[in-house]
Amino acid sequence: MLLMDSAACSPVCLDLSVGLSPSSEMATPDRPERTDRPCKAAMASPMSDEQAKTTLEARFTQVTEENRRLTEMIAFLYASQVARQSQSQSPDGGTGSPTPGAAGRKRSRESLEPPSSSGDAHAAKADAERALESHGHLSDEGTCRRIKVSTVCTRIDPADSTLTVRDGYQWRKYGQKVTRDNPSPRAYFRCAFAPSCPVKKKVQRSAEDSSVLVATYEGEHNHPSPTRAAELPGGAPDSGSSVPCSISINSSGPTITLDLTNNGAAGVRVLEATDAPAPDLKKLCREVASPDFRTALVEQMARSLTKDSKFTDALAAAILRQLPEY
DNA sequence: CGCTTTTGACCGGCGC
DNA sequence: GCGCCGGTCAAAAGCG
Numbered sequence: 001m002l003l004m005d006s007a008a009c010s011p012v013c014l015d016l017s018v019g020l021s022p023s024s025e026m027a028t029p030d031r032p033e034r035t036d037r038p039c040k041a042a043m044a045s046p047m048s049d050e051q052a053k054t055t056l057e058a059r060f061t062q063v064t065e066e067n068r069r070l071t072e073m074i075a076f077l078y079a080s081q082v083a084r085q086s087q088s089q090s091p092d093g094g095t096g097s098p099t100p101g102a103a104g105r106k107r108s109r110e111s112l113e114p115p116s117s118s119g120d121a122h123a124a125k126a127d128a129e130r131a132l133e134s135h136g137h138l139s140d141e142g143t144c145r146r147i148k149v150s151t152v153c154t155r156i157d158p159a160d161s162t163l164t165v166r167d168g169y170q171w172r173k174y175g176q177k178v179t180r181d182n183p184s185p186r187a188y189f190r191c192a193f194a195p196s197c198p199v200k201k202k203v204q205r206s207a208e209d210s211s212v213l214v215a216t217y218e219g220e221h222n223h224p225s226p227t228r229a230a231e232l233p234g235g236a237p238d239s240g241s242s243v244p245c246s247i248s249i250n251s252s253g254p255t256i257t258l259d260l261t262n263n264g265a266a267g268v269r270v271l272e273a274t275d276a277p278a279p280d281l282k283k284l285c286r287e288v289a290s291p292d293f294r295t296a297l298v299e300q301m302a303r304s305l306t307k308d309s310k311f312t313d314a315l316a317a318a319i320l321r322q323l324p325e326y
Numbered sequence: 327c328g329c330t331t332t333t334g335a336c337c338g339g340c341g342c
Numbered sequence: 343g344c345g346c347c348g349g350t351c352a353a354a355a356g357c358g
Binding site: 172173174175176192 | 330
């Protein structure tokens with residue numbers, strides 16, 4: 001896949017998880033003291049800080065989902081940029097037609113694996129994927145080329161027997177199985193929006209709590225969310241219904257301002273990238289994926305979030321809800 | 327009538 | 343080698 005093989009550490013691996021992930025960056029010992037960091041956002045006016053607090057609390061449950069969508073959107077932007085740059089090269093850009101059934105039953109698994117996978121690598125991959133099941137997502141650069149696996153837990157009406165998770169994508173169900181460790185059936189879905197999209201989703205009720213739906217996503221979409229596609233590059237302005245929440249980073253270089261106000265949409269827009277007159281997306285993506293950006297982003301959000309006791313209570317409750325899954 | 331969902335069969339990996 | 347199990351296929355059924 002073009003996306004995965006391109007350049008140094010594709011932004012596909014960007015992890016902007018806020019607050020939930022016990023990210024290693026958060027515990028990095030050599031990290032400068034938060035209050036000393038020259039982060040633009042930290043110097044925002046008291047007014048915007050207050051706004052950010054209330055907004056962040058209300059929107060916290062959306063952030064994890066937004067994180068995933070953001071990653072996908074950046075991947076899409078990056079892929080588009082790369083595609084434009086290499087337009088004169090092979091127009092194929094993929095592994096050919098993965099039409100179901102065209103290549104027999106062996107097709108699916110191979111098509112999702114990195115092209116370089118070998119026998120030994122396969123075993124290692126299996127181990128890594130098992131580990132990922134418990135971690136929820138890939139966490140470092142060394143796994144850039146592996147299948148991204150993420151788990152999303154959704155609370156639903158226990159009486160609702162449909163295994164559907166509204167995530168903005170179109171899914172085609174291709175199977176259902178009763179698994180050994182869970183009395184409720186597991187449904188298998190493929191992304192139905194783009195025929196070439198390799199993403200699969202497994203949905204199953206939690207064995208411990210039937211009101212919790214566990215959706216496991218494998219792979220990454222090679223297209224934007226169909227419900228947000230129109231809002232992508234140069235698209236219509238956002239709904240404007242939310243309070244502005246911008247995060248800036250000035251990491252010894254260009255200043256990038258991201259708009260996180262898209263109200264649950266794929267939601268981050270680059271408002272400005274000073275010192276970068278032309279919107280060089282590749283450079284921008286690299287900047288966004290940089291450790292400095294991630295650190296500053298986490299710090300900025302953590303600073304705002306942790307000031308609010310109501311938020312920390314809600315966070316603790318949210319974490320507790322996740323625990324039975326692990 | 328075409329698309330989607332259901333469901334039993336099949337396949338391959340893995341442990342014993 | 344055998345059986346178990348998760349994942350996938352594909353024909354049939356359902357639905358708009």
